[in-house]
Amino acid sequence: MARYARVVGWGKYLPDKVLTNQELEQLVDTTDDWIFSRTGIKERRIVAADETSSTMAAHASREALELSDLKPESVDLIIVGTCTPDHIFPACAALVQDSLGATKAAAFDINAACSGFIYALATAYQFVAAGTYENALVVGSDVYSRILDWEDRNTCVLFGDGAGAVVVQASGSHPGSLSFVLGNDGSGASTIYTPGPCGVNDGRYYLTMKGPETFKFAVNIVCEATRQAVAAANLELSDIDLIIPHQANTRILKSAAKMLDLPLDKFYMNVERYGNTSAASIPIALCEAIDEGHIKDGDKLVLVGFGGGLSWAAMVIEWGRG
Numbered sequence: 001m002a003r004y005a006r007v008v009g010w011g012k013y014l015p016d017k018v019l020t021n022q023e024l025e026q027l028v029d030t031t032d033d034w035i036f037s038r039t040g041i042k043e044r045r046i047v048a049a050d051e052t053s054s055t056m057a058a059h060a061s062r063e064a065l066e067l068s069d070l071k072p073e074s075v076d077l078i079i080v081g082t083c084t085p086d087h088i089f090p091a092c093a094a095l096v097q098d099s100l101g102a103t104k105a106a107a108f109d110i111n112a113a114c115s116g117f118i119y120a121l122a123t124a125y126q127f128v129a130a131g132t133y134e135n136a137l138v139v140g141s142d143v144y145s146r147i148l149d150w151e152d153r154n155t156c157v158l159f160g161d162g163a164g165a166v167v168v169q170a171s172g173s174h175p176g177s178l179s180f181v182l183g184n185d186g187s188g189a190s191t192i193y194t195p196g197p198c199g200v201n202d203g204r205y206y207l208t209m210k211g212p213e214t215f216k217f218a219v220n221i222v223c224e225a226t227r228q229a230v231a232a233a234n235l236e237l238s239d240i241d242l243i244i245p246h247q248a249n250t251r252i253l254k255s256a257a258k259m260l261d262l263p264l265d266k267f268y269m270n271v272e273r274y275g276n277t278s279a280a281s282i283p284i285a286l287c288e289a290i291d292e293g294h295i296k297d298g299d300k301l302v303l304v305g306f307g308g309g310l311s312w313a314a315m316v317i318e319w320g321r322g
């Protein structure tokens with residue numbers, strides 16, 4: 001019998017503290033108008049002193065498990081997409097496992113920056129569709145407020161903190177994922193990166209980004225990865241009901257929509273409220289698109305992300321809890 005995997009539950013967590021563009025005007029030489037017109041961002045969330053990627057991931061996971069009617073002990077695998085784990089080791093997923101009481105789950109992290117959630121989702125789908133595991137928890141969680149230079153207006157206005165999670169479960173009938181494309185171009189590693197304590201560096205662990213280069217890469221790769229994933233699913237772009245892209249900048253998505261010759265309302269967007277939450281942005285957007293009624297059973301979705309690496313990832317999903 002054919003064996004598939006599909007998403008049966010989802011959840012998100014956003015820290016309570018809202019940081020508005022007006023508040024950023026007090027920190028660096030910027031304006032609400034500059035930030036909004038160049039990025040589409042109005043505000044973002046920032047963690048409290050006692051919050052981390054693992055605590056946010058655990059919150060989002062609990063919500064996803066509850067919706068799936070699944071006990072933590074029934075989870076076989078936890079994969080967290082993050083590039084801001086609490087520790088170098090153990091993995092963020094190990095802390096999430098303990099926090100949930102998911103005692104029988106294997107647990108590991110995937111670092112593919114903002115593409116991390118789709119990398120993690122594709123990995124989980126493989127384990128479940130292969131029959132190795134029945135239930136996998138896939139999380140994207142990042143806490144960029146801890147790796148930003150709050151004196152650098154080029155970067156500190158762009159990002160926020162948050163987490164999103166889904167439960168992937170085996171299915172005998174529902175196809176779930178129709179295709180995925182994962183890619184990386186390591187020659188672009190210095191385009192956007194954050195040094196760490198194990199490298200050869202000056203000990204300043206702040207995110208550094210070549211903004212315009214990242215922008216060009218992002219527009220091209222959103223189009224290319226979307227086209228490739230749609231073709232691999234034997235579909236046409238016109239068959240796609242909704243694209244859930246990585247939420248970095250509305251101008252990136254406007255340019256991509258134009259290049260793909262798709263109406264902008266095919267792209268779900270919430271960057272205005274949360275900024276770029278890295279690996280968390282796609283699962284948070286997925287949760288909100290579902291909650292707002294934009295997704296119905298049978299819809300064909302494209303999830304598409306890009307980020308440090310330079311990495312990219314796209315997946316076509318036929319939606320339905322089956």
Ligand code: ACO
Nearest residue numbers: 030034038113114153154157211212214215248249307308
């Ligand atoms: N407020 C006011 N002025 C600013 C600010 C700010 N916050 N930031 C930069 N500027 C200035 C620059 O200093 C520059 O001034 P100058 O011309 O006097 O030198 C001017 O604005 C224009 O700067 P650009 O970088 O050319 O501005 P651009 O229109 O390209 O927008 C932006 C910058 C928003 C960063 C854009 O390049 C972008 O969105 N890039 C992609 C970013 C992205 O998606 N990153 C995430 C990747 S995913 C991941 O893995 C994390």
